[in-house]
Amino acid sequence: MTAQLARRGLLAGLVAWLFLVLTPAPVQAHANLVETDPADGQVVATAPETITARFDEPVSLAAAGNQLFDAQGDPVDAEFVVRDDALEITPGEELGDGTYVLSWRVISADSHPVTGGITFSVGAPSENVVTVPVVQAEREVTLLKGIAEFVRYAGVLLFAGLAVFVAVLATPVTRRDDALRGRLLRGTLIAGLAAVVGAIALVPLTALWESGEGLSAAASAFTRSGPAVAAASLVALGVAIGWFALRLRHAPLTGGAIGLTLGSLIIVGHTRSYGPFWLVLAADLLHVAAAATWIGGVIGLLIVLRSRPRTTDAAETVSRFSSLAAWAVLLLGLTAAALYWRIAGSIEGLWETAYGRLVLAKLAATVIVAAIGGWNRRTLVPRVEQSKDAARTLRRTLAAEAALLAVVVGLTSALVGAAPPVSTPSAAADEPEPTALVLDVGEDATAEIRVTPGERGVNAVEVALTDADGQPLDLEEAPQLSVALEASDIGPFDRPLSSTRPGRYEATADFPLSGTWTLRLSVRLSQFEAPVVSGEVEIP
Known part of the structure; x- marks a missing residue:
């Protein structure tokens, strides 16, 4: 039953990640x-x-x-x-x-x-001009990259965590039971191989995702260098060294291999763009180390308790993990707060952005797991040595923890591909407000267009389409937007809109001159209905 629950949790984590991959998220550039x-x-x-x-x-x-x-x-x-x-x-x-x-x-x-x-x-504008092409990664590439990212993250965290468990925490039971130690080592090897497979698969998939090419270009993508290649090399090296070090019971070498493997996770990700470098890098490494210790310990205890070891040995192993897990959870929370503060820098971003909502979902799942772990520590761990019922209950709760931790890993790997909110200075009294237009599109639809910051230069244009009840309009094709400064005979210029979620679209537009700019929006509501509406914004 416990193994089945853990397998379901792993599947749930993968499904959660696939849902996040296939659901459109707001387009927020990492480089602006x-x-x-x-x-x-x-x-x-x-x-x-x-x-x-x-x-x-x-x-x-x-x-x-x-x-x-x-x-x-x-x-x-x-x-x-x-x-x-x-x-x-x-x-x-x-x-x-x-x-x-x-x-x-x-x-x-x-x-x-x-x-x-x-x-x-x-010299002079052409009469007819094609729209700016927008290159997007193919859906199949994004899907496969998401799966590979999940496998890599789960494999690395589980390999490193099980290595810590075997080398440090499980010695009370493994010193008398070679067969149990062998099972733990096999589990560690399987996790390591999964990490290597996921990391190697990410080499071409990341290259294709970055370039917007399809799977047909996968062969050439293998030849491109980049952080994904370095990450895959670190994973393979760390797993190879760690496996042999564990078999030889060489603790220092095992620790070095764990560091190499976990280090592969911080080569690629948001921490490479934020500072101070030493703080963000240290927090990220401690974060993944704490997560690995927790996840590996939970899975390791499941393997141990299913093997029915001596009660006193099992109780000592459980007590060791329980003490270490409490510190791991505390460290996980502190480093998570530090990383979000440096990467996002906004409390409002937790509920206003897709990245923040992912963080909240991960936080909620982690809190539930921590609550289960706290109950285990206070109620079950002290009774394991005296009660077989307590040991059975502990196996079930550990399986529940493992299932939820799989979801946490899925959300974590999703955060790697999600765009954090753009950090901006605190709002000042003289900060310009976005310029907004509200236009009627047909009888039962409304378009709200926001231009930010509403000044000369590059601006973000957001379009929100709603029906008569205020619900988002989910269109089959994106609306068409153009801008023109008619008084100076400039434009119109088409600005391609990208869908961020149902009824929401974004584009960039450069307003090089001050004046009254006309924004025209064409919305295809049906096969026979495509109204064109326009409004004016004043660019100072």
Whole structure:
């Protein structure tokens, strides 16, 4: 029964991760566009020798998704080069008069892809201009990457935790029972192999996810270097050394192998983009170490108690783990708070962003597991040596802990791929408010358009579509948005909208000049109904 419950928990964790992978989440860039030269929509008198897009952190170039097009959508030869936080595009020859469309795909410091694009004109705008293409990772790639991420995280945490359990906590029972030690070692090896398989699978899948390419390019993706390759190498090395060290009962070597394996988890992730570096790195490593100790201890105790060891030996092992688990839970909570503070920096972000809601879900599951563990420590652990009923109940509660911990691991691996909220300084009295438009779209639908910060330069445009009851409108295709400064005969320029969740869409728009800009929105409500509405925003 306990094994069945643990298996169900593992399945639940995987299902939770797949649900999160396949559910659209708000598009929040990890590297944010600061400015472009020329600006989006700008008309320049002479052809620029170099086009520049500057971000708020260093980026690298994705293997695909970077292209310069003319107004008809034909590719224009150009060289794309990244220098620190700037993407520089040099056309192969001087650009002629007309409008050009630039599309980019870069990788932020935490290994997440960032896409975008602009249009600009030389001499005078073209009459007809194609929209900026948006490169998105294929659904199959995202799904497989999510599965591999879950397998890697679960494998690494379980391998490291079981290694600690075998080397430190389980000695009261394993010193008299070689068969039990063998079962624990087999469980450790299986976890390690799962971690290696997941890490190796992530090498091509991460490359495809970053570039937006399909599975057909998987063979070439294996040849690309990056953090995923380094992480896979650390996992393989740590598992190999750890396995042999455990068999030789070499504690220092085992500790080093555990460090290598856990270190693979912090090579890729949000901690690479936030500081102070020493604080975030240390907190992340302690966080995964505490999680591994807790998870590995729970699974290790399940294996031990199912083997029916001597009561006194089992009681000592349970008592050892219970004492260590209490400190692990405390350390887990402290490091989680430190990491969220440095990465998100916003209490409101816990319920206003997808990243924050994932953190809350993980927190809720962790609190439940901690409550079960606390009840075990106070009620069952003192009675294990005297009561067989207490031992049986403890096995059941440990299985419940294992099931919930699988969900926690699923949520943790989901957080690796989720975008944290963009950190911004505390609101000041003179901070500009977003500009908002409310437009009627047909008889039973409303569109709310928010332009943030509502100033010259690059702005975020959010579109919310609701029905007569205020519920989100789930459309089959994204609305079409264009912006124009009609008084200066600039535009209209199409700004592609990306769906963030049902009824919600986002885009970026550059307003290079002050004035009254017209925003036009075309919404296809049905096969025969596609109203076009417009409103004006004042850009100071």
